[in-house]
Amino acid sequence: xxxxxxxxxxxxxxxxxxxxxxxxxxxxxxxxxxxxxxxxxxxxxxxxxxxxxxxxxxxxxxxxxxxxxxxxxxxxxxxxxxxxxxxxxxxxxxxxxxxxxxxxxxxxxxxxxxxxxxxxxxxxxxxxxxxxxxxxxxxxxxxxxxxxxxxxxxxxxxxxxxxxxxxxxxxxxxxxxxxxxxxxxxxxxxxxxxxxxxxxxxxxxxxxxxxxxxxxxxxxxxxxxxxxxxxxxxxxxxxxxxxxxxxxxxxxxxxxxxxxxxxxxxxxxxxxxxxxxxxxxxxxxxxxxxxxxxxxxxxxxxxxxxxxxxxxxxxxxxxxxxxxxxxxxxxxxxxxxxxxxxxxxxxxxxxxxxxxxxxxxxx
Numbered sequence: 001x002x003x004x005x006x007x008x009x010x011x012x013x014x015x016x017x018x019x020x021x022x023x024x025x026x027x028x029x030x031x032x033x034x035x036x037x038x039x040x041x042x043x044x045x046x047x048x049x050x051x052x053x054x055x056x057x058x059x060x061x062x063x064x065x066x067x068x069x070x071x072x073x074x075x076x077x078x079x080x081x082x083x084x085x086x087x088x089x090x091x092x093x094x095x096x097x098x099x100x101x102x103x104x105x106x107x108x109x110x111x112x113x114x115x116x117x118x119x120x121x122x123x124x125x126x127x128x129x130x131x132x133x134x135x136x137x138x139x140x141x142x143x144x145x146x147x148x149x150x151x152x153x154x155x156x157x158x159x160x161x162x163x164x165x166x167x168x169x170x171x172x173x174x175x176x177x178x179x180x181x182x183x184x185x186x187x188x189x190x191x192x193x194x195x196x197x198x199x200x201x202x203x204x205x206x207x208x209x210x211x212x213x214x215x216x217x218x219x220x221x222x223x224x225x226x227x228x229x230x231x232x233x234x235x236x237x238x239x240x241x242x243x244x245x246x247x248x249x250x251x252x253x254x255x256x257x258x259x260x261x262x263x264x265x266x267x268x269x270x271x272x273x274x275x276x277x278x279x280x281x282x283x284x285x286x287x288x289x290x291x292x293x294x295x296x297x298x299x300x301x302x303x304x305x306x307x308x309x310x311x312x313x314x315x316x317x318x319x320x321x322x323x324x325x326x327x328x329x330x331x332x333x334x335x336x337x338x339x340x341x342x343x344x345x346x347x348x349x350x351x352x353x354x355x356x357x358x359x360x361x362x363x
Contacts, residue, residue: 006202007055010079013143013199014046014072015151015163020239020306025052028237032302033058036209037234040296042218042289047073049237050211059209061229063218067259068146068252070215071132075143077211080136082200086193088141092129093189096121099128107263110169113176114150114158115183122188123149123157127258133215144195146255157191159183165251169265219285222292233296235304240289240317242308243282283316290324297325303360309334314356325360333357 003009011022025048033039035057041049044062046069053060054077064070101124103111111120126145130138148156151163160181161167167175176182214221241248249256250267257263297303303325307317322330336354 004202006205009199009202010076010205011048011051011055013076013147014069015147016046016069016072020045020048022048022052025049025237026056028304029053029056029058029235032235032237032304034234038229038232039235039237040229040233040293041236041238042222042293043238043240044073044213045069045239047076047213050213051076051205051207054207054209054211055205057208058235060211061225061233062211062213063216063221064213065215065217066248066252067215067261068255069248070213071139071143071146071259073213074136075140076205077207077213078136079204080140082196084137085141085144085196088130088137089189089192089196092126092141093122095129096125096188099124101127104263107169109173113173113183114161116185119157119183119186119188123258127260132259141192142259144192144199146258148191148195149255149258153181154184154186157184157186157188166254219288219292222289222296226292226295229296231296231298233293234298234301236293236297236301237304239306240286243279243310243313243316279312279316282313283320286317286320287323290320294324299362303328303358305358305360306335306355307358309354309356318358321358321360328360328362330358330360333359 029039029049029052033053037058039049039053039058039060041047041060041062044050044064045066047062047064050060050062050073062073064073096118099121101120115123123145126142130142132139132142145157148163150156150158150161150166153160156163159172159176160179161172166172247267250265253265303321305317305321307314318330318332322328333356334354335357
């Protein structure tokens with residue numbers, strides 16, 4: 001990807017598991033909509049569909065249950081002015097010694113090996129001071145911190161880790177000890193300033209259409225959209241989580257801690273925040289979301305859903321869509337993986353069925 005425009009520097013904000021490829025989103029939106037048409041994504045992730053839609057002059061609405069993805073998406077669609085972000089960075093840095101964080105015994109070794117003392121003080125200061133839910137400035141700075149909270153050593157705040165997800169604490173400690181790696185000694189303020197300078201170097205993206213990105217559970221939120229958006233959506237464009245593939249909240253446990261949640265590597269107990277291991281519960285989720293979403297899609301609209309090509313996930317998704325959009329025609333498009341999946345990094349060389357796209361339409 002070229003980074004010579006503001007659009008390309010902002011569209012990719014947010015390392016996240018199972019991200020929509022940018023070119024795929026652009027092509028799909030252009031094919032099924034015209035400027036001014038509304039787009040809706042009830043499983044927005046890092047909100048690529050919302051951001052790209054608005055950049056192409058299509059107003060868009062998204063819902064995301066994971067705060068990490070929501071912070072990324074809101075920052076892309078409404079970034080704060082650079083000068084204000086840098087001023088807030090200065091405040092966070094000046095207060096780095098003002099807050100304390102008692103690390104639980106079970107995480108003590110992890111934090112000692114993951115972050116330098118100076119880095120951890122900065123992160124704790126940011127965790128306490130940034131009101132990312134209510135302030136565009138705070139949210140923008142928090143997004144930049146989350147991007148590099150962990151990743152390649154010397155290019156992030158952490159000891160060597162994956163960037164897209166945080167591994168288990170015990171696994172990380174064992175790996176760091178085996179490879180004799182230590183936390184990078186960086187100066188957080190200057191480190192962040194370089195990242196911010198690069199992001200804003202080409203300006204901020206021009207987004208001619210309006211957007212709304214809601215933090216919440218689609219099963220509880222969509223009904224609130226009916227009054228304003230009923231029969232208004234031209235393209236329902238989304239990719240629900242797949243059955244028993246990943247745990248989006250557990251994958252982001254360290255970033256969720258940064259956002260103020262309790263420090264824990266345990267699986268979430270709240271509904272729709274854990275791995276979707278039960279086919280029955282998965283079908284209930286899709287049925288609830290797509291049944292409510294069907295009230296928003298206009299009669300000449302389209303439904304475009306990317307799903308898992310594995311038989312169970314695909315058949316449940318198709319069954320639910322046919323039930324929620326009775327009488328609509330549909331076609332499927334095979335999407336084989338063009339490169340090794342993330343599991344190949346851990347020695348799993350078995351072939352993967354890839355994904356399938358389901359397109360529903362009336363005409």
